[in-house]
Amino acid sequence: MRLFVSVDLPDELADAVADVQEEFAGASGLNFVDPEQAHVTVKFLGEVNQGELPRVKNALRRAVDEADVAPFEATYEGLGVFPDIGYIQVVWLGVSDGSDELTALHEAVEREVTRLGFDPEDHEFTPHVTIARMEHAGGKELVQENVEELSPTVGATQVEEIRLTESVLTDEGPEYSTVESFPLE
Secondary structure, three states, X not given: OEEEEEEEOOHHHHHHHHHHHHXXXXXXXXXXXXXHHOEEEEEEEEEOXXXXXXXXXXXXXXXXXXXXXXXXXXXXXXXXEEEEOOEEEEEEEEEOOOHHHHHHHHHHHHHHHHHOOOOOOOOOOOOEEEEEEEOOHHXXXXXXXXXXXXXXXXXXEXXXXXXXXXXXXXXXXXXXXXXXXXXXX
16 A cells, blocks of 8 residues: 555635646646645655554554644645755645644654654655646746745645545546544644
8 A cells, every 4th residue: 555644635725726726737847736635745654565554553643642733723825846946846835824733743753653664754844735746847937937926825724633545546646545534632
């Protein structure tokens, strides 16, 4: 199973995410993420053997307890890119309110799953929602211009849980399904 830990955006924000993506419609080389599957990746786990699932779930329960983050409001706004504006691979929507809580959740999840043998992150965690991936630099100038000039606000939502999510890769793109939810308390 290909798994990651996420905070999913609610369906009611999908149209607003699509509106932001529309600003980049003329940029060749961009592949857009399905706005109905928009999420913040708290931790990518990769391939996980079915037999390891109980240990992963227990680690996520411990992480939620350890992070001690109550339900909170997250505001999705602003744009950015990875790795940098000169070489763009990912275009993302930022998180303003709620970024501290998401970071605390990430750090707790990171500690718990690395104890199970998962690889630690090799970069600093930046709470974000990926809206597009750049396959070639044909539309790079439009992307750079939009990222530097636009500051969209998609909306705010109450975050009440993290999810263990399965990603199945298909020809039409990844399909996500929730394996289990872990409520914040």
